[in-house]
Amino acid sequence: AQRVTQPEKLLSVFKGAPVELKCNYSYSGSPELFWYVQYSRQRLQLLLRHISRESIKGFTADLNKGETSFHLKKPFAQEEDSAMYYCALVGAGNMLTFGGGTRLMVKP
């Protein structure tokens, strides 16, 4: 069975501080992982995916198969980064299994 774990429910940092949102997964096949973000009063939207190896809004995430992790990082947090972040794994039927989510609060 596939599983995604985000150990932190809440992460609070000051503006300009580095941010790391943790994500660990378990999956028997070759994983395809994503980070989705939900800003206040907005719909869930894709932030980035591991196969793209891109940086979006200053965020990056590297798939570490040895540690089965896909942590999301940003070197300098901005207030507008405050949101709910979900790590997700795609499985059968193209269905996403989400982690429990981490609320990021960036304080001024």
Place this chain on the structure above:
Amino acid sequence: DTAVSQTPKYLVTQMGNDKSIKCEQNLGHDTMYWYKQDSKKFLKIMFSYNNKELIINETVPNRFSPKSPDKAHLNLHINSLELGDSAVYFCASSQVARGHEQYFGPGTRLTVT
């Protein structure tokens, strides 16, 4: 141009009632989904559907059923509503051949009293 839309945005109803939530996508996607977000913000897949196959998360009660009149719509029917059904329900769509990015609707907040 709204890509994935849901109606209603809010739904308040009593236990035992039957209700439906509608979802429409204008992206030409071949697959649609329903997700449930509970009060603790946990997001869980309920259904995945394209015109060939319905995949049901085994934990979903059979009081919930998706109905797709055409490729652009996937409605969610809920029978005999219970208090525990109170949640935000999200519809999403994707074009599987173009990768797994899913586009989400704005959500429907269902409150069962």
